[in-house]
Amino acid sequence: MVGSDALQSIVYARGSLRLLDQRKLPLEMDYIDVKNSADGWNAIRDMVVRGAPAIAIAAALALAVEVSDLDFIGTPGEAASFVSKKLEYLVFSRPTAVNLSDAATKLQTLVSKAAETAKDSKAIFQVYIEAAETMLVDDVADNKAIGSHGAVFLQRQLANSKKISVLTHCNTGSLATAGYGTALGVIRALYSGGVLEKAFCTETRPFNQGSRLTAFELVHEKIPATLIADSAAAALMKQGHVQAVIVGADRIAANGDTANKIGTYNLAISAKHHSVQFYVAAPVTSIDLSLPSGDEIVIEERSPKELLNSEGGLGKQVAASGISVWNPAFDVTPANLITAIITEKGVITKTDADGSFDIKGFLQPAK
Numbered sequence: 001m002v003g004s005d006a007l008q009s010i011v012y013a014r015g016s017l018r019l020l021d022q023r024k025l026p027l028e029m030d031y032i033d034v035k036n037s038a039d040g041w042n043a044i045r046d047m048v049v050r051g052a053p054a055i056a057i058a059a060a061l062a063l064a065v066e067v068s069d070l071d072f073i074g075t076p077g078e079a080a081s082f083v084s085k086k087l088e089y090l091v092f093s094r095p096t097a098v099n100l101s102d103a104a105t106k107l108q109t110l111v112s113k114a115a116e117t118a119k120d121s122k123a124i125f126q127v128y129i130e131a132a133e134t135m136l137v138d139d140v141a142d143n144k145a146i147g148s149h150g151a152v153f154l155q156r157q158l159a160n161s162k163k164i165s166v167l168t169h170c171n172t173g174s175l176a177t178a179g180y181g182t183a184l185g186v187i188r189a190l191y192s193g194g195v196l197e198k199a200f201c202t203e204t205r206p207f208n209q210g211s212r213l214t215a216f217e218l219v220h221e222k223i224p225a226t227l228i229a230d231s232a233a234a235a236l237m238k239q240g241h242v243q244a245v246i247v248g249a250d251r252i253a254a255n256g257d258t259a260n261k262i263g264t265y266n267l268a269i270s271a272k273h274h275s276v277q278f279y280v281a282a283p284v285t286s287i288d289l290s291l292p293s294g295d296e297i298v299i300e301e302r303s304p305k306e307l308l309n310s311e312g313g314l315g316k317q318v319a320a321s322g323i324s325v326w327n328p329a330f331d332v333t334p335a336n337l338i339t340a341i342i343t344e345k346g347v348i349t350k351t352d353a354d355g356s357f358d359i360k361g362f363l364q365p366a367k
Contacts, residue, residue: 007174007220009054010061012136014129015068017061019049022175023314026216034058036066037086044093044100047207047312051176052250052286053139056099059090060107060132067125079121080111083128096259096300096330098251098288107131139178142283143185145344150186150246150281151193153340153347157277158243163197164190165242167233170204170261171213172248172281183246183281184217186342191223199225200242202233204261206327207302207312230263237274245271246342249282256335256348256357257294262328268337280333281342289360294332302327 011018011031018031023046032048034040040062043049049058063086072079087104094100107128114127158164166187170176173184180188190196199218204210211227218225228236236242245267251259258264258280271278291297304325305313319325336355341348351358 007217008179009049009051009175010058010136010178012061012133014133015065017058017065019043019058020175021048022050022213023047023312025175025212034062034065037063037090041090041093044090050094050209051171052097052099052248053143053177053182053283054175055094055097056103056285057132057135057139057178059087059093059100060103060135063087063090064129064132068129070125072121072125074121076115076118076121076124079118079124080115083111083124084108094300095298096250099283099285102285102288103135136178139283140180142344143177143180143182146182146281146283146342147180147185147189149344149347150279150342151189151195153342154186154190154244154277154279155193155195157339161243162195164195164244165198165200166190166196167200167202167228167236167242167245167267168214169202169210169245169247169264169267171209171217173214173217175213175217176248181217182283183248183279184214186246186279186281187223188221191221196223198241199223200236201225201227202230202263202267203227204263205230206306209261230266233267234270234274237270237276242276244277244279244339246279246281249280249286249341250330251291251297252280252282252287252341252359253291253294253297254287254289254359255293256338256341256359257297258333258335258338258341259294259297259299259330260333262331265331265333265337268333272337277339278333278337279339279342284343284345284363287343287359287363289363294334297330297332299331300329302329 009020017034021030173181187199201214202210249258308319348362
């Protein structure tokens with residue numbers, strides 16, 4: 001599925017799931033065993049695994065491991081209900097990432113339909129396990145398609161640039177997906193095509209996904225890269241060092257408004273001011289057509305400790321005792337600041353003068 005030397009955040013074989021503990025990167029590569037949905041919930045909530053695609057897959061596979069050898073006494077309908085309730089529980093581990101709720105809804109529908117004709121509960125669990133395993137395989141293929149579409153589009157848009165330098169935020173690579181990555185997948189494809197001059201990555205405070213994870217992946221892949229402080233991005237753009245910004249997405253509303261890691265909105269505003277193209281790269285499962293705009297996206301707030309203590313809350317205290325903390329995990333970038341949205345189905349571009357996207361119209365023929 002992925003190269004033998006590729007980083008893998010999710011290591012799965014039927015009945016066994018191991019997740020790379022990303023809190024310990026880049027200094028340690030330690031995998032933890034996930035034996036059931038409760039283990040999966042804790043791993044997601046505690047950010048052992050993170051990144052919208054990886055969260056959805058890890059949750060689905062955690063339940064697959066739980067039911068793979070479950071001594072369940074009940075009807076097919078009761079088995080489907082068991083799976084459905086476990087999925088509902090897993091969704092609340094990280095509510096902003098739409099991939100997780102989308103996957104849960106599809107899997108719930110699948111087992112509910114299977115219960116209508118299944119002879120026993122084991123058949124329900126078998127259907128579920130196979131569907132969860134398919135998610136793992138499909139994610140890598142989708143990410144490679146995102147990378148290919150994005151690289152071709154950027155080269156066409158930046159035809160006057162012989163070499164392209166790109167800034168990215170948070171982590172959107174193999175560690176945030178089943179493999180290859182979304183925004184980082186586009187960077188990989190540009191590098192493979194010989195047109196990437198350099199990738200810049202932000203620290204992505206307060207959990208430092210950029211310095212700990214993206215920098216780790218870029219060094220591992222031997223892609224020329226430079227780490228910057230979050231607050232240096234505007235200066236980098238002003239000096240003309242980047243031609244594009246590429247980020248991932250946790251949820252995209254019907255009009256193109258995009259929720260992503262906190263700090264993304266800052267980058268989009270800076271990019272607009274400096275005439276730097278700003279791209280979102282995400283699978284279509286990150287799109288939530290039920291939300292007309294980003295105003296309806298629920299933003300998760302993280303523990304104050306992530307700001308009060310070093311190492312994303314895991315280290316020593318660095319802030320004054322008694323100070324109040326506001327620590328949203330995500331912000332919403334308005335569609336009018338986004339150049340285009342790169343998906344595995346192709347690139348979604350602006351369709352009207354007000355700077356919004358007709359995502360629903362794009363998806364209908366793409367399906």
